[in-house]
Every structure is written in C-alpha cells, then in structure tokens.
Amino acid sequence: MVGSPHEALHRIFQKDPALLTRALQRVLHVPFPEPREIAALNVDLTEIEPVERRVDTLLRAETDEGTYFLVVESQGRVDERKRGSWPYYLSYLYEKYRCEPVLIVITQNNATARWAARPIRLGFRDWHSLTVRPLVLGPENVPLITDERQAEQDVTLAVLSAMTHGRGPQATAILKPLASALRTIDPDSAAVLVQFVDSCLTDPQAQQQWRELMTAIQYFWRHPLAEQVREEGREQGREQGRVENQRQMILRVLEWRNIPVPDDVRERVNASGDPDELDTWARRAVNATDAAELFTEER
Structure with a gap:
C-alpha cells in the first residue's frame, strides 16, 4: 500500500510516466518534446560510498530531440539543503550519462512552491558559474479539475490535481x-x-x-x-x-x-x-x- 502523500506523488508517475511530460506541456507550458518512450530508473545517485544521494523519482524520456532525464522531487516544506543537493543531482546525471537532466519539484504548499521556483545560482553576484531553474508543479498552477467531463478526458491528471490540492479547503470539490x-x-x-x-x-x-x-x-x-x-x-x-x-x-x-x-x-x-x-x-x-x-x- 502507498504509505504517505510523499510516496504517492511519485507512484502516480510510475503508474503513468507520460503524465509528467503532459503536466510540463499543459500546466507549465514548457515546450518539452513528445516522448516516444519513458522508463523509470534507479533513484540512487550515490557516487562515493559514505555520501548517499537519492532522488525521489527518476525517469528517462526518449524523444525525437534526444534523451532527457526527468528528476522529480516531492517537497513538503522549505529545505535549504536541497539548494545544494539539486545541482548535484543534475551535474552527476549529466556527467555519467551525457543526457540533459530536467529538475521538476512537486508540492502541495504554495509557499514551498514559490521557494522551490527560485533559481539556484552558484558563483559571485555578477557571474554565476552554475544556474539551476527548477520547474515547479503546485496548487498555484496545477488545475483544480472539478468538471466530470474534463476529469474523464485525462483521469491521471485529475488524480494529480486531487493529490496536489490535497491540503486546500477546495479538495472536496x-x-x-x-x-x-x-x-x-x-x-x-x-x-x-x-x-x-x-x-x-x-x-x-x-x-x-x-x-x-x-x-x-x-x-x-x-x-x-x-x-x-x-x-x-x-x-x-x-x-x-x-x-x-x-x-x-x-x-x-x-x-x-x-x-x-x-x-x-x-x-x-x-x-x-x-x-x-x-x-x-x-x-x-x-x-x-x-x-x-x-x-x-x-x-
């Protein structure tokens, strides 16, 4: 059984991997290329044994424009440590596989969504050696699907809507x-x-x-x-x-x-x-x- 909201938010993408790219295209209006195939990968990014790095969900999307790694993180609250972990995840994946990584953060909290959407800039003020810009799915941009016909058109997106808005007073709608x-x-x-x-x-x-x-x-x-x-x-x-x-x-x-x-x-x-x-x-x-x-x- 799914034991927590955190786990469920990732199991939904394992159930319907293409839901993630649909959300990027329809919710965030990101022109992500249409995938021919999406596969779930091992989430363990540990490179040196004493240091463990593990993402929540890792998917490989094969498209006509190339292969992408979709790094999905479920974030329940503000955690400044992630602003160090996330650049590591992306750099590690690119170095090891030479595929473009894309960071996607999912949250049920508006304040956490706004925090997660802030670009991560490493370097000094006028010159950033590395910039990470997470794509964020949260209550402010995931549609609240309350129409039965709309829910029938994309059931898993309707499920994501319910899961993302699970803390709001409008959840029952x-x-x-x-x-x-x-x-x-x-x-x-x-x-x-x-x-x-x-x-x-x-x-x-x-x-x-x-x-x-x-x-x-x-x-x-x-x-x-x-x-x-x-x-x-x-x-x-x-x-x-x-x-x-x-x-x-x-x-x-x-x-x-x-x-x-x-x-x-x-x-x-x-x-x-x-x-x-x-x-x-x-x-x-x-x-x-x-x-x-x-x-x-x-x-």
Whole structure:
C-alpha cells in the first residue's frame, strides 16, 4: 500500500510516466518534446560510498530531440539543503550519462512552491558559474479539475490535481467528478489510483468523503485499501453499526451532490436494515439526479 502523500506523488508517475511530460506541456507550458518512450530508473545517485544521494523519482524520456532525464522531487516544506543537493543531482546525471537532466519539484504548499521556483545560482553576484531553474508543479498552477467531463478526458491528471490540492479547503470539490471519471477506465488501474488519492488527502473530512464515495464502486473492494476499510468496520463491532454507517453514507452522498432529500426518502433509508439493499442504494446515489431514483428499479 502507498504509505504517505510523499510516496504517492511519485507512484502516480510510475503508474503513468507520460503524465509528467503532459503536466510540463499543459500546466507549465514548457515546450518539452513528445516522448516516444519513458522508463523509470534507479533513484540512487550515490557516487562515493559514505555520501548517499537519492532522488525521489527518476525517469528517462526518449524523444525525437534526444534523451532527457526527468528528476522529480516531492517537497513538503522549505529545505535549504536541497539548494545544494539539486545541482548535484543534475551535474552527476549529466556527467555519467551525457543526457540533459530536467529538475521538476512537486508540492502541495504554495509557499514551498514559490521557494522551490527560485533559481539556484552558484558563483559571485555578477557571474554565476552554475544556474539551476527548477520547474515547479503546485496548487498555484496545477488545475483544480472539478468538471466530470474534463476529469474523464485525462483521469491521471485529475488524480494529480486531487493529490496536489490535497491540503486546500477546495479538495472536496474534485472528489465527486474524479470518482465518476474513475468508472471510465479499467478497474485494476482505477483501484491503484484510488489508493494514491486516499494517501494524499491530508484533510480527514476529505479523506472520509473519498472513502465513502469509493465504497459505492464495486472495484474499490478489490484493492488492499478496501481491506483496511473493512477491518476498521469490523473493529467498530456490531452489525447495526455497519448498517447505520451505510444509511449515513447514502444520505451524505446525496447531500454532497446537492440533491434534495425529501422526508419520505430519508425515512425509508433510515428504516432499512438490509445491508444488500443499502449497498444497492449507495451505488445508485453516486449517479442519481433525484433522490427517488434510489428506489427506481423497485417500482
């Protein structure tokens, strides 16, 4: 399982390496050449044994203009030591492989993004022997995708949007269209992306909403994260607690989607004690346009 937002931000590029070049082209408007092939490489840049240098993600992009190394760093906070490490990474890679390295920094924090975007200049004031200019992806430039159709057009970019904006109050706005967009891709890939998003949502309310939305999608239960959720449910104890959680989830999904819930619908949901029936209603709640559609097939 993905264990942290830091790790998840890099696993998403291993899942879809071309996402990184798309982000450079569409988000930062950098004219990076279209890659023919992208491969993940060993992230260990240790040259002298006592000194370890390890990047977060290292990708090799083959293009018509040549080969590039994409050095991806996830930065949670300002760390002045990186302004020494990053030039080392780039110089080492160029010296060893004679390929052009490109430094890309990803962060969920606006202040960290502004710090990371500052050029690193080594030398004296009027003559810089080395200048490093990181490309930065963060909340200020990664689009906040809240439209379902836009999310469907590029699901992994929508996932990156959710992961990058995971700390902001607007995080919940992208969860519903992203959940719908995940239904349009193959279940195995969707299950992996579900976990990436779950790991990067640092707001407990947003994470809970995401998990409840995901319980309404059957493929979610094929993923290890689902076993974690089920285990948490078992720890709560009684079957009645599970049924009550199902009832609340159905009503919350409708409320989050701004669908009015009449008293008779609310009463019928709260009166049900059948877990299978409640599961069916939960799945319908994700796509319903009217609360009464929960019971449509029964009429």
